[in-house]
Amino acid sequence: MDGEHVLVAVDGRQLRLSNLDKVLYPEYGFSKGEVIDYYSRIAPVLLPHLVDRPVTLRRYPNGVDGMSFYEKNTARHTPDWVRTVTVDTPGSSTGRDTLDFAIVCDLPTLVWAANLAALELHIPQWTVDADGNRRNPDRLVFDLDPGPPATIVECGRVAVLLRAALAADGLEAYAKTSGSKGMQLYCAVGTDAPEQTSDYAKELAERLAGEHPDLIVARMAKNLRPGKVFIDWSQNNQYKTTVAPYSLRARPRPTVSTPVTWAEVEACAAPEDLVFTADEVLDRVAEDGDLFAGLCAPKPPRLTATAARHRRRR
Template identity: 50%
Template structure:
């Protein structure tokens, strides 16, 4: 019989707590739930009012994985949701994780958390801009760091502040707070900078998605700014061989990275980093940090 726990007055049935999800580290589902509850005070503000998409991996990263945007069957009636416009399939309802009880319910499903660059109150109006830096082997996160620093300086020239985190996979995410802006315009601006980076950094980066062009280069994916796209949420666990976390990092850590392992963080390292640094992405939650996206979307070739 599954244990029943009460979280903020909500009764939850938590299943298979001793199940090993990450064999390489022996990390159990119970430890995953513990991570989510102890990180909730940092994680929940970044999820607030953003429709959540789930990458589910109930049997661990080596088992079946499936991506879902709709509210999962059997979701408790008290889990909030919002209607989200989908350009091809029409509107859909997606989960909102607004409180600890909802987060624990989602964590019990074993999920990665992915969110768009806008909130339910203003669908398609981005309040942040994202660059996903994805290295093609033999390039690693070390090369991503060089591209990230160039982008940070280029954004600063336009009056924008960039915050950086690991993807929890192989690369980095740059996140920029902006005044609410139509997603097509943030996408066009991000593309402009990705193309400029390719011209400035020579053989280091590419903005083109074609996989044949990506070995040994950092692919600067600007497309996640599109209204229908999502990005792994800060502090989410990833469905990788080990329980890696999409972790905020300092620009000093980026500048000092010489080995990929220096920017790989597991779930049991996050509490110590938060104690040392606080939430490095907290400024993204402040409207005062948002700046306008430059106009005149240039499209260099």
């Protein structure tokens, strides 16, 4: 122990952790040490969803009430054992065409990120190969964003409709809370082109918006969204990211983007029914395991055939 630093060994790597007593969630009294502890304990179910995916860290060095920033490009002080990958980032606010992202593929790297006060982990719906080349998407995502006074309760109603539509196309949907105010649905898919998931998601979102105009909107315009749920299909864009399963969120409480069962989605009658903090999520995983494990299936259904069936029904 050296002042506010402590040297620890994590799976054979030495890390110098700092300011462990610093409170990052003041309303809840949740410290940086507890953030690191959460990520260390959730690692067995979190890491499979991060493997080979460039991670954008959202850092809160002074806690959730302070300023935050997204860190995509790894800093100079990044340990040399952290795997990085160079990814093209056209239109980046940094003015660079490429950035060097971290790949959080093991426990030492996850603890290293948590020690940076990276409360939130955001990932794309594609992976990279051993040489760092971008693969085609393997995840399809629908981000359900409620426009007040709608809440996650209405998101649940939309999620059930989406689930049925996806099942008709041979896709199995998995739901999770955003850890904030909305919900996300995921499917494991195989694709042949980067734009395939985005095209399919847009078509499906627009169809459901047409069938349920009082509940669903598929356009981002804010004047269309009060009291409805926006199905954000654009999260499938290869340059966008979505908060990872089991990631903390920077809310007043240390809430987590939590996989949930369909029974929980269907039974949701109030927003608090689907709010889970770090301790609650650890208990859930201890009892139920990873509710998102099915997304890691080795041979997901091809979206090519799915999209063809979808077009025929239209």
